[in-house]
Amino acid sequence: MYRDVTAERFRHALSQFASGVTVITTGTVGTSTAAGCTVSAFSSLSLDPPLVLACIARGKYMHKQLAEAEHFAVNVLSDHQRDVAMTFARASEDRFAGVPVRAGHDGVPLLQGAVAHLECTRYAVHDGGDHDIVVGRVEQVEVTRGEPLVYAGGHFLDLGLESRQGADVPYEWLLSAPW
Template sequence: MNTNQVVPAPEVAVDPAAFRHVVGHFASGVTVITTVVDGEYYGTTASAVSSLSMEPPMMLACLNRSSSTHDAVLKAGVFGINILAEDQSDLAMKFGRKGGDKFDGVPVTVSAEGVPMLDGALASIVCRVEETPTGGTHTVFLGVATDASARAGEPLAYFRGAFGRLERVKEIAAYDAVRDWVLGRRTPLGSALDPVEIAAQAKSDPHNVHNALVKLTAESLVVRGDKGEFLSAPITRELTDSVYDGRLTIELG
């Protein structure tokens, strides 16, 4: 077998909408990237942020080239990474919007480099830009950390297009696993769905599995037996139409 064989890239890429849906299943933390140019503050919400190296200490942050913060970081040569706490989803939403004074009413502490760092953030890292490779619509800012601090607390998480607590991420994952279990008929019709068994197979918390079964009962995918046990509901045309209509209501409003 020739291990040096080059596999040609497919001519057709994954559909962007499908790709967005799939990568949305990757849970991440939430940050606000900040910088300053000529005394004016810039900031934007970003989840494509990661540690890169320990020697030297480096971070990377990916910013869309259409963002004004992107251009400001290029010009300033320095940026701040503000890792948001679980109670700061309002800041994630505020800095995620375009236009307006995003810093209005937001307390900040200015770093030695002049970068505005958000007060109350779970962790803060100031970086000096070292390299700026590009990929697709984004620039990857590789920065050497010049200052870093953190406090006790829990992080804000981003999962499937929504902000929330890490516990919320686990709840959504449990719901998806239980729904797949029910629709896949891994427990035969007529047999009780065992939350403990499902939790063990899905590597989830039994409490979250139980709550998922309750939710699926409200969605008519699960029914309660005479003894209160959970049972998979038979799939009927009416049930399929009901689930489809419900999804349209959620997605289209």
């Protein structure tokens, strides 16, 4: 069935796509330059060079911070960091209050407890309608144990991945898959 594309229908359709939850951070730990926001519009872009992208709404505080930052980090949240996702999704004077962080390369805030950190240098910024697409070249990668936080349909999902058995697909297989 075809229907006109309204903002409401478009948003509802896109909410059916499950995505990981990230917090993008920039600035320097412990200073007024530290900034961060929850972002689900995040994706890998290229293996060579290693590039990722995040889409940031224009007019938001984080938009200016990220579009002008030389360095930023992508913190892939773990399934036990729902409160962190909500903290960085809301407007606040200090989103970092009570959130354990450490300084990454160049002082960029890294959220402790995340399942992965990607430290990036800004590579490009592109027009994306009411958002800008910020592309980062990944300079440092850190992966820890844990399950990712996943969001779809307006809810965080419990995938129960810790209880699965025999369902692991080696990452090397994914790289060599024919698609």
